[in-house]
Amino acid sequence: MAAPVLAGEALLLGLASGPACIAACGPVLVPALLSGHGGVRPNTRTLTVFLGARLAGYLLFAVAAWELGALASMLPGSRILLMGAVNVVLAGALLWYAWSARHICGGSCSDSKLVTIGAGKSHRARGAAALGLLTGLSLCPPFVAAGFRAAQLGSVLLALLFFTCFFVGTAVWFVPFAGLGCVVRNQAVVTVARMTMVLIAVYYLALGIAMLLGRKAYGY
Amino acid sequence: MATNVQAPRLFRPAPRSPAQLSIVRSLLLTLPIVLWSLLMFFRPGSSAAPSSRIAATVTALFVVALFFMMIRTGTTYKWRRAFFVAVGLLFPVGFIHEVMVMRGSMGIPIEEMIAGRTPFCFLPIPLLILPAAFTRSLVFPGSILPNGGMSGGGMAAMVGIWLGITLVIGRGWCSYACFFGGIEEGMASIPKRAKIRKIDPRWKYGPWAVLLAMVLLSLALFEPAYCMWLCPFKAVSEYVAARSTIGLVQNVIFVVLFGALVIVLPLLTKKRTQCSFLCPFGAFQSIFNKANIFNVKIDKEKCKPCVACQSACPTMSLSKESIARGEASISCTKCGACVDACPRGAMQWHIKGTEPGCKPEHARLMFLYAAWGMAIMFGGSIIAQGLATILNVLI
Numbered sequence: 001m002a003a004p005v006l007a008g009e010a011l012l013l014g015l016a017s018g019p020a021c022i023a024a025c026g027p028v029l030v031p032a033l034l035s036g037h038g039g040v041r042p043n044t045r046t047l048t049v050f051l052g053a054r055l056a057g058y059l060l061f062a063v064a065a066w067e068l069g070a071l072a073s074m075l076p077g078s079r080i081l082l083m084g085a086v087n088v089v090l091a092g093a094l095l096w097y098a099w100s101a102r103h104i105c106g107g108s109c110s111d112s113k114l115v116t117i118g119a120g121k122s123h124r125a126r127g128a129a130a131l132g133l134l135t136g137l138s139l140c141p142p143f144v145a146a147g148f149r150a151a152q153l154g155s156v157l158l159a160l161l162f163f164t165c166f167f168v169g170t171a172v173w174f175v176p177f178a179g180l181g182c183v184v185r186n187q188a189v190v191t192v193a194r195m196t197m198v199l200i201a202v203y204y205l206a207l208g209i210a211m212l213l214g215r216k217a218y219g220y
Numbered sequence: 221m222a223t224n225v226q227a228p229r230l231f232r233p234a235p236r237s238p239a240q241l242s243i244v245r246s247l248l249l250t251l252p253i254v255l256w257s258l259l260m261f262f263r264p265g266s267s268a269a270p271s272s273r274i275a276a277t278v279t280a281l282f283v284v285a286l287f288f289m290m291i292r293t294g295t296t297y298k299w300r301r302a303f304f305v306a307v308g309l310l311f312p313v314g315f316i317h318e319v320m321v322m323r324g325s326m327g328i329p330i331e332e333m334i335a336g337r338t339p340f341c342f343l344p345i346p347l348l349i350l351p352a353a354f355t356r357s358l359v360f361p362g363s364i365l366p367n368g369g370m371s372g373g374g375m376a377a378m379v380g381i382w383l384g385i386t387l388v389i390g391r392g393w394c395s396y397a398c399f400f401g402g403i404e405e406g407m408a409s410i411p412k413r414a415k416i417r418k419i420d421p422r423w424k425y426g427p428w429a430v431l432l433a434m435v436l437l438s439l440a441l442f443e444p445a446y447c448m449w450l451c452p453f454k455a456v457s458e459y460v461a462a463r464s465t466i467g468l469v470q471n472v473i474f475v476v477l478f479g480a481l482v483i484v485l486p487l488l489t490k491k492r493t494q495c496s497f498l499c500p501f502g503a504f505q506s507i508f509n510k511a512n513i514f515n516v517k518i519d520k521e522k523c524k525p526c527v528a529c530q531s532a533c534p535t536m537s538l539s540k541e542s543i544a545r546g547e548a549s550i551s552c553t554k555c556g557a558c559v560d561a562c563p564r565g566a567m568q569w570h571i572k573g574t575e576p577g578c579k580p581e582h583a584r585l586m587f588l589y590a591a592w593g594m595a596i597m598f599g600g601s602i603i604a605q606g607l608a609t610i611l612n613v614l615i
Binding site: 019022023024026027030031187188191192193194195196198199200203206210213 | 350354355422425426428429430432433436437439440442445449465466469
C-alpha cells in the first residue's frame with residue numbers, strides 16, 4: 001500500500017476516534033492542566049509535553065505491535081493484566097502530580113509571587129510527560145484498532161508512520177484543551193484540580209488492582 | 221489553614237425574635253399553600269386506598285401547619301428542618317417498600333440499572349451532560365416511567381422541570397426538594413454542641429472535585445460513575461446487587477460513606493457534611509445560585525461580626541471573608557438558619573436587583589412561596605408515600 005494512502009487512512013482513523021481519545025484522556029489531562037500555572041502559553045507547553053510523551057507511547061507500542069504482533073497474539077487475559085499494570089502506574093503518577101502541585105497556589109494566587117514560587121517547571125514537565133506516556137500506552141478502543149492495523153503492515157517504518165498519522169488525527173481534538181489556561185488560577189481551582197486527580201487516581205488504582213487480580217470491573 | 225467555624229460559646233448572642241404576624245394575616249398568607257396542598261394531595265376523581273387518604277391528609281396538615289408557623293413566627297429554619305427531616309426519613313421507607321414489592325430485593329442487578337429500571341434520581345443530571353454532548357446518548361441510570369425503561373422525552377421533561385425550579389430558587393433545591401439531605405440534617409440537629417469545631421475550609425472544595433472527577437469519568441467510562449461508586453444513599457435506597465467482588469466493594473464504599481458523612485460527621489460537627497464535602501449535585505446547583513433571583517445579604521451597618529450566622533450555617537457557606545463581602549457564598553442553600561440566628565437582624569433575604577435591606581420580609585415571602593410550593597410537590601408526595609406505607613403495615 002502506498003504510504004500516502006496509509007497516512008490518509010491513519011489520519012482519518014485518528015480524526016474519527018478523537019472524541020473517544022478525549023474521553024479516555026480527559027480524566028487525566030483536565031485536572032492536570034488545571035492544577036498547573038494559568039495562562040495559555042504555560043498550558044500549551046504542558047499540553048505539548050503531554051502530547052509528545054503520548055506520541056512516544058504510541059510509537060513504542062507501534063514497534064511492539066509490529067515486531068511481536070503483540071496485539072494480535074496477546075490473549076485477552078494478558079491484555080487485561082497489561083492494562084491493570086498501566087492503570088496502577090498511572091494512578092501513582094497522578095498522585096505524584098497532585099502532590100507536586102501543592103505549591104502552585106500556596107495561600108493566595110492573587111499574589112503573583114506565590115504563583116511563581118513552588119514546583120520547578122522541569123518537575124511539572126516530567127509529570128506531564130509521565131501522564132502522557134501512560135495514557136499513550138493505555139489500550140483504549142481506538143488505540144487497539146490502530147494497533148491491529150499497524151500489526152498487519154509490511155514494515156516497522158510503515159507501522160510507525162501509521163501511528164504517527166493516527167496521533168496527528170487525534171491530537172487535533174486536544175487543541176481546545178489549551179484554552180483551559182484561560183481559567184483563572186486561584187486556591188479554589190488548584191485545590192479542586194488536585195482533589196480531582198486524587199479521586200481519579202483512586203479510581204484507576206482500584207480498577208488496576210481489580211484487573212491484576214483478574215476481577216471483572218463494570219465497564220470493561 | 222483550619223478555621224474555627226463555631227462562634228465562641230460565651231460571646232454568642234441570643235437570636236433576635238422577629239416580629240410575629242397576627243393569626244388572621246398569617247392565615248391569609250398561608251391560603252395559597254393550602255390551595256396548592258389540596259391540589260397536590262387530593263386530586264379530584266382519584267380513588268386512593270384509605271391508608272393513602274389518611275397519609276395525604278396528615279401530610280397536607282403537616283406542610284400547611286409548618287408554613288403557617290413560618291409566617292406567624294417570622295422564622296424559617298426549624299420549621300423547614302422539620303419538613304426536610306421528615307422527607308429524609310420517610311423517603312427510604314416508601315422507596316424500599318416499592319423496590320421490595322417490585323423486585324423482592326433492594327439490590328439492583330447491573331443489567332437493570334443499565335436498562336434504566338430504577339426510579340428517577342436527580343443526582344446524575346450533571347453526569348449526563350458530556351456523554352450526551354459527545355454521543356447523543358443518555359447514561360442516566362433511572363427512569364420516570366412506571367414500568368421502567370428509558371424515555372428521552374420523559375427525561376427531557378424532568379430535566380426541564382428541574383431547570384425551571386433551579387432558576388427560581390437556585391441551590392434552595394438542596395434545602396427544600398432534595399430527598400437525601402434530611403437524614404444528615406436530622407443527625408446534625410441532635411447534639412447541642414459540635415464536638416469538632418475546627419474544619420479546614422478547603423474541604424468545601426470537595427463537591428467540586430467530585431463533580432469534575434465524576435463528569436470526566438462518566439464520559440470516559442460511559443457510565444454514571446457517581447451512582448456506581450460514590451453515592452452514600454445507595455445504602456438506604458437501591459444498592460448494587462453484590463454478585464461479584466467489585467459489587468461487594470461498591471456496597472462497602474456506599475455504606476462507609478453513608479455512615480461517615482450522613483451519620484457520624486453530622487453528629488460531630490452539626491453540619492451537613494455530605495452536602496458540604498461530597499455531593500456533586502450540590503456543586504452543580506451552586507452554579508445556578510448565581511442565576512436565580514433570591515439570595516441572602518448582610519447589612520454591614522447592622523452586622524457586628526459575632527459569627528453567629530457562620531456557626532449556624534449547616535453547609536459552611538459563610539466565612540469571615542463572605543461576611544466581609546456582605547453575602548453568603550455560592551454554596552448557600554437558602555435554609556434560613558443564618559437569618560434566624562442573627563441577633564441584630566443583619567442577615568436578610570434579598571431579591572437581586574433591589575437595594576439591600578429593601579423589604580426583606582417581602583423577599584422572604586416570595587422565596588418561601590416558590591420553595592415551599594416545590595417542597596410540597598416533591599417532598600410532600602414522599603412524606604405521604606412513606607406514611608401510607610407505614611399505615612399499610614400497621615393497619
